Amino acid sequence: QVQLQESGPGLVKPSQTLFLTCTVSGASGPTAFYYWAWIRQPPGKGLEWMGTISYTGSTYYNPSLKRRTSIHRDTAKNQFTLQLLSVTPEDTAVYVCAASKTLIRGATDEEKYEYWGQGTQVTASS
Secondary structure, three states, X not given: OOEXXXXXXXXXXXXXXXXXXXXEEOOOHHHHHOEEEXXXXXXXXXXEEEEEEOOXXXXXXXXXXXXOEEEEEEHHHOEEEEEEOOOOHHHOEXXXXXXXXXXXXXXXXXXXXXEEOOOXXXXXXX
């Protein structure tokens, strides 16, 4: 059973860089060809797709966040990471990592992903 677990600081100060890690456990052969995404949900708002990294390392970003977002992967550690520059209070959200069999840019419906993490709360505040 594949499981995704997000980790990172619960609190980050405005203007700082947010680093989050998604650790993948229970991965089998087919998951080596999956696509790995970050999605977030600010309080009282809908889900927002942030970006995806493919099994080849290609990345795809939400145009509205592309300037500040970077996704990387570490296959040896079965992890992929999110870096968000210059955070503001508007970046306060629950951040979720997810996996899909195909590239589904922009998708935020959990049902479209094979695996979905439990999410981690990040608050951007001084």
